[in-house]
Amino acid sequence: MEVVSVVGGALLSATFEWLLGKLDLIGSLNLREQVYAELQNSKNFLPQIRDVLEDAEERQITSRSVKRWLSELRDLAYNMEDILDEFGVDSLRSKLSVKPQANTNKVLKIIPTCFFGSRQKDAKSDLETVSRIKDVSTRLQVIVAERSALGLSLSMNAGDRPKRGVAERVPTTSLPVSHLYSREVDIDVILQQLFTAESDHDGVPVIPVIGMGGVGKTTLVQQVYNEERLKGQFELKVWVYVSDEFDVLQITRTILQAVTGENCDLKDLNLLQIRLKERLSGKKFLLVLDDVWNENYDHWDILRRPLMSGEHGSKIIATTRNDSVALAMGRKHLIHRVKGLREDECLSLFATHALGADNFDAHPNLKGIGEEIVKKCRGLPLAAKVLGGLLHGKLSCVEWQDILNSEMWDLPEDKSGILPALRLSYHNLPSHLKQCFAFCAIFPKGREFDKDTQYVAGEILYKLDHMWKGEMLEMSFERVRHCSFYQRICDKFDRFHVLDKLKCLRTFLPLYPFDHHIDCYISNSVLHNFLPKLTNLRVLSLSGYCIMKLPESVGDLKRLRYINLSHTEIQSIPRSVGFLVYLQSLILHNCKKLAWLPTTIGNLRDLHHLDITDTPSLQEMPLQVGNLIRLLTLPKFIVSKADRLRLRDLRNLSLLRGHLSLLELHNVLDVQDVMEVNFDKIEGLDDVALEWTSDFLNPRDESQEMLVLSQLKPHQNLKGLTISCYAGVAFPSWMGDPSYSNLVYLELCHCQRSSSLPSLGQIPSLKELIISEKLKLEDCPKLTRKLPGLLPLVIKLEIVKCPRLTYSPVSLPSLQELYVQTCNEAVLKSLIDLTSLTTLRISGISKLPCLPKSFTQSMIVVEAMEIKECDEFTSLWEEGTSIENLARLGSIKVENCPVLVSLTREEQGLLPYNLRHLIFKKCEALETLPDEMMMLEGCKKNMLRLEELSIKDCSSLTSFPPGKLPTSLKSLKITNCKKLDGQLPSAVKSLFIDNCMELESLPMRMVQQCTALENLNIFECIKVKSLALDCLQSLDNLSCLTISGCEGLEYFPESGFFIPNLMFPIISDCKILKSLPSRMYNLISLQNLFIQGCPNVVSVLEGGFPPKLMYLEIDCPNLKQHMSEWGLKRLTSLERFSINWICPPNDVLPTSLTSFHMVNVSNLKSISKGLLQNLNFLQSLYIEDCPKLRSLPKEGLPPSLGRLIIRNCPLLKQRCLEEKGDSWPLIYNIPCIKIDETDPYFAFIDFWLLF
Structure with a gap:
């Protein structure tokens, strides 16, 4: 505190x-x-x-x-x-x-x-x-x-107080970057540990880097992470900030997202770990866990499980302050301790930030004081930097002496928890930056937040009046980012009834977990009963809560400056919001169902920010939006016809900045409306999108649209421009104006009647300043004009559906990503100087037999190549193409190329040495893979590094080259191949077999050597009658087993099977399967069990379920065994349970349940009190396809319930209608209620996402 x-x-x-x-x-x-x-x-x-x-x-x-x-x-x-x-x-x-x-x-x-x-x-x-x-x-x-x-004294005499302001104080970030004094030895020691091939007996070795706060642990490890000597040593490098909240789920997701480069919405730790395990499998990685505080070995043990699948030589670095943390994670002899700087080094660092030089030669009068200050820094670089930055530009001995003599130095650090140097820097901040610091302190350490949003969060933050361009805002935020020390200073309220005692509350923020994907609930009683009492509220954020409606009583909170309803399911804004005359920010980002804004919004004359990004249901806007003359943020402006919002209503919004999309521009009936806007005077806009209707079937006024676009000339500060669905035959001259020297992004999308490009090549600055990092030409079938001959700085080029684009050599020396779809094959030949290209995607070029040699010979750094839907494509490249130019090529995907016979036209069919991923899909003519596919040209002892091989719908491919699959192969997917044979390499970790109709059993010789196999998936192999379970039981590393659509599978052996690390078995759609594997209760690692679509299974597992089961789904319509015999109450870890065809009897469900899903119980008429009464942690209840169900327990549902989903229960639906149904009083307080909605929430994560 x-x-x-x-x-x-x-x-x-x-x-x-x-x-x-x-x-x-x-x-x-x-x-x-x-x-x-x-x-x-x-x-x-x-x-x-x-x-x-x-x-x-x-x-x-x-x-x-x-x-x-x-x-x-x-x-x-x-x-x-x-x-x-x-x-x-x-x-x-x-x-x-x-x-x-x-x-x-x-x-x-x-x-x-x-x-x-x-x-x-x-x-x-x-x-x-x-x-x-x-x-x-x-x-x-x-x-x-x-x-x-109290003896409080004046800080300075009146009139002598200097005005503290950002403009007078140079931000630390603008000073010369400091050197890592004496850290070369530390770097060498850590690098040596990384190069050492030692492996931890429990998995990947962890190198703990220990030191006190501010000593430079993170900076040191950053230097190691970016060290040139590490280049090529690790296939993957991942950096994760951990903090004092060791959230295994969030850390796992962060690692997975860093590895895949994609966002991941999975909420289930098990699924996350399985997917991460697959991604890391066989890859040598370096993982940095920065700022670890967790001392719990069990938490670390759970996190590291998927990390153990990495290649030998993988390493983990963890920075921490505590020895106990280090010992919980790794071996003692690997610990590296970071010591403080020597006094002379600390003095030099301090001088660099205070004086702009590493010594005091120019200011000898300050040296003595500086030396005394540095002594108090105790060798901590952070303290030296902070105090140096604090004194930067201050050359008065009095000011330096004030810092030295401050009582802050005498306060022990353990009393305040704040380093004295940081405390001093805080007290010397200008008052408006102290406000920003106070707001930052609300958030947990490590929290990322948008500075524009936070700067308008009520009275806590500095007013933005007269600062709309944001220059001071940017500088202020940078100062605080370097001076702040984030801490959580408020408790998490599990019950909102405490609000009733907080009548003076001014700020209401949702401090939900780091995991933003977790559902957050707030009851209707809070919204309707408690919030209206908070009449002093300035800041109200309900972001991320499962709410669909905001009460009109929000209009009684007259002092509100900031409302955030982003990421909610709200459909409209109450009219009363329009009477909140002090409101400055209304944040509606990602409100997918928002369809209506009130006309009263025009009363909000002081509104600065109306964020309506990602609101696809909002199709029109009220006329009164044009009255919001102080708006800075308005992401989209929807033009209507006649008496509604017209384009001319934009004329008063001259302060807009950032991004603006002008939509439905076909509704502009009078060009005079455009001229009144004076669009080129809105100088704050740097990204503009102009969009007309996508309807090209009905008549369009081409000349009118050309006039409109010619008048919508943006300000010359423009950086990004998108034009969509424009029906004009030509683009205006301003698009080729040399004055647009800041333009970095240009997209022309669905301009189907345009026959020429704007004069891009005529812009002189194009050669130096970048006209486009991404030049996108999409669906412009009449486009004939040539591309400019030189685009020196373009890094991404997409040309889609431009079949008439003419041939002309185009030099693209900086191009990194190229996508060409449905164009003339001559376009490829026109692109030259592709020396920087890393990603190539080609689709729908019908007359392309192979990649021309003139095209591929310059692609010396290409890493990924994808060819799709090229009807005449017979091989990858021309005969005689040297693969030495393609040394970095790591991924090849060929899809829907029906005449592709082989990879290359040469007999040996050589492939690049670094190829890791090879994927074929719908290549019906592909007959064989090259016999020498794993060999390098002229060096038969060197094998490919191929890790993934996927073959789907290649009906002519009958077998693999005998004994020729590379030993590096980790993942093999085979779909719709009629014959399957050949022994797999021992290193294979993932095997996917789908729709192989002739396969009757899993060949023993195929899997008996696959000791590393972790994932085995068999789909739609209808003739499979049995599995080689003797082989399966030898697969100690198998964690995921899926058997689906094997309609011929009748039984598992009576002896059962024991796979010690099995965590995620799925048995689905095995129509004649009569029993489940026995003795599964011995599988102590098993956490998820899905049994679906097995109509002949009449009883569940003999002896009960595995004890650590967390997720269970049972869908067997003819089960005879009574649920009281299942032993569910013993499953104290069970969180999610889904049952089809049966309603559980009273008091059989474990109290640990958080989600319960009941489906297809045709004769169920009511839900008894005893079914749910002890489920004190239940958050989600999902009831589907129960046509006779009429009532819920009259005693009500568990108070913990946050979400109720009812689908296809017509009788219950009538009783649960809002304000009308008999059961409404039982459920009205549940935050999220969905009845027969088209996008229902499913209580369980779709396990098919794994594949």
């Missing part, structure tokens, strides 16, 4: 400045004399308090009396702010700033009359206001009197 004490005063410094500014405006208001006099009296006390705040903020840590004094002062400041709010000063300031020449009396006439003046308040109201102001004044007088008794 000491952090709260330190940052608590941050709000005071800025709040007092803000209050004084407001009080300066009261003279412009027509207030009653007594009200004005009392406000003026209160104002007179504020400067006396402000002058001692700096001293009070510093002394509060050592003096409880000062701390109490500040607390009382903070309450008074908030009370005064509440009073001033009632006079509408903010609204007045808005009008004055927009029309600075306007007469004040004229401005007053257009401000709502309910806010001020004797004409607006009756006598009783005035008396109450005067009484409240008097109370504040009296308490302020006491505060001032106590100032002297």
Whole structure:
């Protein structure tokens, strides 16, 4: 809580400045004399308090009396702010700033009359206001009197106080980058450990890097991570920030996303680990876990399980402060301790940041003081940097002496938990940066958040008035990012009833877990009963909560500045929101179902941010949006016809910045509307999208659209431009104007009637400044004009559906990604100088027999190649093509090329040495893989590094080359191949067999040597009658076994099978299977079990289920065994349970359940109390296809329930209708209720995602 004490005063410094500014405006208001006099009296006390705040903020840590004094002062400041709010000063300031020449009396006439003046308040109201102001004044007088008794002194004499501002203080990031003093030895030691081939007996070796906070552990490891000597040593390198919350699920997901380069929405740890295990399998990786605090060995043991599948030589580096953490993760002899800098090195580092030089030669008068300051840094680089940055630009000995003599140094670190140097840097921040720091302190350490969003979060943060371009905002945020020390300072409330006691609450933020994919619930009673009582609320964020409707009572929270409803299922915004006159930010990002904005939104004249990105259901906007003259953020503007929102209504939104999409531009009927906008005057926009209707079947006014586009000339600051569904035959001349020197992104999409490109090559700056990092030409069938001859800086080029684009040599020396679809094959020949190309994708080029030699010979760094839907494609490249040019090629995918016979036209069919992934799909003519596919040209002893081989729907391919598959192969997928034979390499870890109709049993010789096999998946092999279980039992590493659609499979052996590490078995759609494997209760590692579509199975597992089962799904319609015999209550780890065809009897379900899914219980009429009464952790209840179900338990559902899904239960649906059904009172308080929705939430993650 000491952090709260330190940052608590941050709000005071800025709040007092803000209050004084407001009080300066009261003279412009027509207030009653007594009200004005009392406000003026209160104002007179504020400067006396402000002058001692700096001293009070510093002394509060050592003096409880000062701390109490500040607390009382903070309450008074908030009370005064509440009073001033009632006079509408903010609204007045808005009008004055927009029309600075306007007469004040004229401005007053257009401000709502309910806010001020004797004409607006009756006598009783005035008396109450005067009484409240008097109370504040009296308490302020006491505060001032106590100032002297506490010995608080002025920071500086009046008039001498320097104005702290960002502009006067150079940010640390702009200073020269510091050297890693004396770290070369540390780097060499860690590198030697990384190069050593030693393996941990328990898996991947962990190298703990230990040192105290601020000593430079992370910086050191970053240097190692980017070390040139590591280049090529590891196939994968991943960096994960851990923090004090060792969330195994989130860390696992982060690692997986870093490995795959894709977002992952899986919430199930088991599925995440299986997928990560597959991705890491056979790969040599380096993983850095930064800032680890976890001492629990079990947590570490769970995290490392999928990491053990990596190739020999993989390593993990973990930075931590504690020996106990290091010992829990790795061997003691691998620990590397980071020591502090020597005093001379620390002094040099301090001088670099304070003076811009590594010595004091230019300022000898400061050297002695600097040396004394550095001694207090105790060799910590962070302390030296922070204090150096703090003193940068300050050359007065007095200022340096103030830092040296500060009482902060005398405070022991363990008392406050804050390094004294960091504490000092905080106290020397300007007041508005202290506000930002205070807001950052709300969030857990390591939390990422958007700075624009956070800067408008209520009174906590610095006002953005007159800063709309954001230059100071950017600088301020950088300063705070380097000076802040994030801590969680509030508890997680499991029950929101505590809100009833927080009548003065000003900020409501959802501090949900790091895992943003976890569902968060908030009850209707909180929304309808508690929130309306929080009348002092300034900041309200319900982001991520499962809510679909916001009550109209939100309009009673008159002081709200910030509302965030992003990532919710809300469908409309209450009309009352339009009366929140102080509202500055309305965040509706990713509200997929939002379809309506109220017309009252036009009243929000002080609104700065209306974020409606990713709101696909919002098809029109109210006319009143044009009244929001202070808007900075408006991601899209939807043009309507006639009396609705027209393009000309954009004319008053001249402050817009960032991205803007102008949609439905075909609704512009009068070009005069465009001219009134003066689009080129909106200089804050740097990314613009212009979009018309995609309907090209009905008549379009081409000339009108050309006129509209010609008038929509953006400002020259433009960086990105997208034009979609434009029906004009030509582009306007401004698109080739040399003045657009900042343009880096250009996309022309579905411009189906355009016959020529804009004059891109005529822009002189194109050769130097980049006109496009991504030039995308998509679905422009009439386009004939040539591309420019030279695009020197383009790094991504996509040409899609432009069959008439003519041949012309185009030099692309910087191009990294190329995608060509449905174009003339001559386009490929026109592209030259592809020396930087790493990714090539080609699709739908019908007359392409192979990649021309002239095209491939320059692709010296290409890494991935994909060829699809090329009807005449017979081989990859021409005969005589040297594979030496393709040394980096690691992935080849060929799909739907019906005449492809072989990979190359040469007899031996050589492939690049580094090829890791080879995928064929729907290549019906492919007959064989090259006999020498694993051999390098002229060096038969060197084998390919092939790790993945996938073959699907290649009906002519009958077998593999005998004994020729490379030993590096880890994953083999075979789909719809009629014959299967050949012994697999021992290193294969994943085997996928699908739709192999002739396969009757799993060949023993195929798998008996596959001792590394971890995933075995058999799909749609209808003749399979049995499995070689003797082989399976020898697969000690097998963790995932899937048998699906094997309609001939009748039985498992009575003896059962024992696979010690099996975690995830799936048995699905085996129509004649009569029994499940016996003795599965011995599988102590098994956590997930899915049994589906097995109609002849009449009983579940003999002896019960595995004891550590977490997820269970049973779908066997003819089960006879009573559920009371299943032993479910013994499964204390079971979290999710899905049952088809049966309603469980009372008191059989384990209390650990968080999700229960019941489907296809045709005769179920009611759910009894006993079924759910002990499920105190139940969060999701899903009931589907129960046509006779009429009622829920009359006692209600578990109070923990956050989501209720009902589908295809017509009788129950009628009883659960909102406000009408008999059962509505039983469920109304559940946060998320969905009945027969088209996109239902499924209680279980689809296990087919694994494949």
